Amino acid sequence: MERDLETVGADLRRLAHEVAETRQRMVIGGSFYVLGWVLVCLFTPVLRAHTLASLLLAVLFIGLALARVLLRPPLAGGADAMVRWLDLQWIIIQVSAATWGGVVLWTLMDPVLVDARVALIVGAAGFATAIANTYCMRFWPSLLAIMAIYLPSTMYLWMPGQDRAVAFSLSVYLLYVISSLVRSHRDFHHRLDFEEELRRQRDRFEQMSRTDDLTGLANRRQFVAALERCIGECQREHCQLSLLVLDIDHFKQINDAYGHSVGDRCLVAFAAQLRQVFAGQHELCARLGGEEFAVIIPHHDEAQAAARADAFRIGLGAVAVVSELAELRVRVSIGVGEFSRGRHGNADHFLSEVDGALYRAKGGGRDRVCRAAFAPSLVVDQILGQHR
16 A cells, blocks of 8 residues: 555656646747748748738647646646646647648648748758657657658658658658657656656655664654654644653563564564554654653543553553563553643653653552652642642
C-alpha cells in the first residue's frame, strides 16, 4: 500500500512537471504562427486575391495564440484536471500545426503565393524542428503534429511535375526531425527519472535523520521537534497533552546474560509492542537512546495516559518478546506526566518532570508506573492545602 502511494505521488509530480513545462513553452509558441502569416500577407498579394480566407486564417492564428496564453493550468482538481488541461493544449498544438501544413500546401498549389513558397517550406521545417525539441514530453502527439506540418507539402512535391529534389531534401530532413524528437523525448523523461530519484534519496536521508536505525521508531531529534510542536498546539487550542517516558528494567543484565544480539532483538520487539499499543491519531513513539523510550499522547489527561501505560506494562510482562527464550521476560518502568502551561515553561521542563517520575518508578522497585502529579513535593502541597 505504501509503495502504491509512493508510485501515485511520483506520477502526480511528473504530471505537474509536464504541465509546468508545457505552460512555459506554449506561451510563446503561438506568436510564431501569427508572425509567419503576417509575413505571407506582407510579401504576397494574398490579402488582395483571397481577402476572406486571409482574414479567417489571421483570426484563427491569433485566436490559437491567445488560447495558449489565456488557458492557464488548473490550480486545483488533481490529476484529472491536469490531464484535461494538457489534452486541450495538445489540441491547440495539433490545430496550429495542421493549419500551417495546409497553408504551406496552399502556397505550393496557388500561383498567387509563389513568392512565399521557399519561405513557408523553410518555415515548415523550422516549426517541425521546434515541435520535436520543444513539445517532446509526449512522443506520439508530437510526431502527429510534425507530420501535420510536414507531410502535405512533402507528398505534394513528390507528385509528377513537382520539385522532387526539394521533396527528397525535405524527406531526408524529416528523418533528422524524427530522430531529434526521439532523443528529446528520451532526455526529457530521463531528466524526470533523475529528479525523482534525487527526491527519493533526499527523502530517505531525511527519514534516516529522523528515525532510529534499530527499531524504526522516531529518534530523539524527531521526538523533541514533535513534542515542541504538540506543546504549541496544546497552548493554542487549550487541549490536553500527556507524555510517557519508559525504561526497560535491568537491560544491562539481559545483554550480559544473553548477548547483545538478543538485547537488540528485545529492543526491536519492545518497540513493536509500543507501536502497536500506542497507535492512536497523532501519537508518536520514540527511542530516546539505549533502552529509554517515550510516547507523546495528545488529548489525554495524566490519569488516562497512566492507565494506558499500566496496561502496556502488564501486557509486556505477559509475553516472551524473544520467541525461543520463553523464560526471558522484559519489564519496564514508566513515568507519566501531563503538560501544564503554568507549571512547565517549555518542552525541556516538561520532559524533565516526566523523567523524574520515571526515576521514582525505578527507585521504587521498577516494573511500575509513576505519575508526575504525585511527586513528593506536590503531595505535600496537597496535604498542606487540605489541612488549611
